[in-house]
Amino acid sequence: MTARPAELKGLTVLNPRPVAQAASLTAALQAAGASVLELPLLAIEPLALTPEARHHVMNLDRYQGVIHVSANAAQLALQHFQDFWPQWPLAVDHVAVGRATARLLSEAGLSPLVPSREDSEGVLDLPRLHAVAGERWLxxxxxxxxxxxADTLRQRGADVDVLPLYRRVLPALAGSAWQHLDRRPDVVVLTSALVWRHWQIVAGAEATRPVLVSISQRLAEQLHAAGAGEVVQADGADPSSVVHALCCWHASRHHDMQLNPPSR
Known part of the structure; x- marks a missing residue:
């Protein structure tokens, strides 16, 4: 769906993505008519490779597959792989958890597998991941x-190594930035369970007051359990999925208000 320019007019949406990754979501929301507040609730800190991690990278050709759980993971993994591998090993399958991650891998010359459901459960449902007994995966x-x-692949008989590439932290100035915003959002986009935890830290008692956009059923259940008044579930974390879900919700709300106008 391509959002029309005024579909989200009148809504103020908080975009919590890291500074370097916020622009695409902000642009998509603004193109649909929303006002956007950017308040980064995650900062990505790359990790230096440990000797064990370096060993994993240098032995990339010994794996049958590599799973990239996020765009950050893919970007950092590609940087390290390219230091040791001027050409990609041909027999290694690459899996991207989401479309943004897949785009980075494709731009690097890889042909990743991408699940329709952009989370761990979606990856594990891929047919390729059901026949991994005796294989090595990174x-x-x-x-x-x-x-x-990792646990499920091991249960299916795979040997799994983990390559930690970054840590995710709450930006030091997030609380101060929240207090100094000139207005409060109608909607907050939550792109992970960690962003939700950071949002609770920053917003406190106000955390469940806006409409909350979840990018997975699992996260939506957490939001409902925390007492969120209204939760909108998107099909993925990419901007088009978030905007599509918000446009559908906003249109439905507008329709309900026309049928049941508030009493005066």
Missing amino acids: LCRGDQGRELM
């Missing part, structure tokens, strides 16, 4: 994350 991610993917 999981490129942050220093912390869900263990579901």
Whole structure:
């Protein structure tokens, strides 16, 4: 769906993405008519390769597959791989958790597999990931994350190594930036469970007051359990999915208000 320019007119949306990654979501929301507040709730700190991590990178050709859990993971992994591999090993499959991640891998000359559902469960549903017994897989991610993917692949008989490439932290000035915003958002986009935790730290009692956009069913359940008044679920974390979900919700709300106008 291509949003029409005024579909989100009147809405103020908070974009929590890191500074270097916020522009595409902001542009998509503004193109649909929304006002956007940028308040980064994540900062990405690259990690130096440990001797063990360097060994994984240098032995890339010994893996049957590599899974990139995010665009940050893909970007940093590519930088390290290219230091040692001027040409990609042909027999290694690459998996991207989302479309933005897949785009980075494709631009580097790879042909990644991409699940329709952009999360760990979606990756594990890929047919390629059901027949991994006896194979070696490399999981490129942050220093912390869900263990579901690694644990499930091991249960399916794979040997899994984890390549930690970055840590995700709450920017030091996020709380001050929130206090100094000139207005409060109607909608907050939450792109991960960690962003949700950081949003709760920054916003406190106000965290569940706006409409919250979730990028997965699992996160949506967490938001409902926390007492969120209204949750909009997008099909993925990419800008088009977020804008599509918001436009559908906003149109539905406008329709309901026409049928049931507030009493005076």
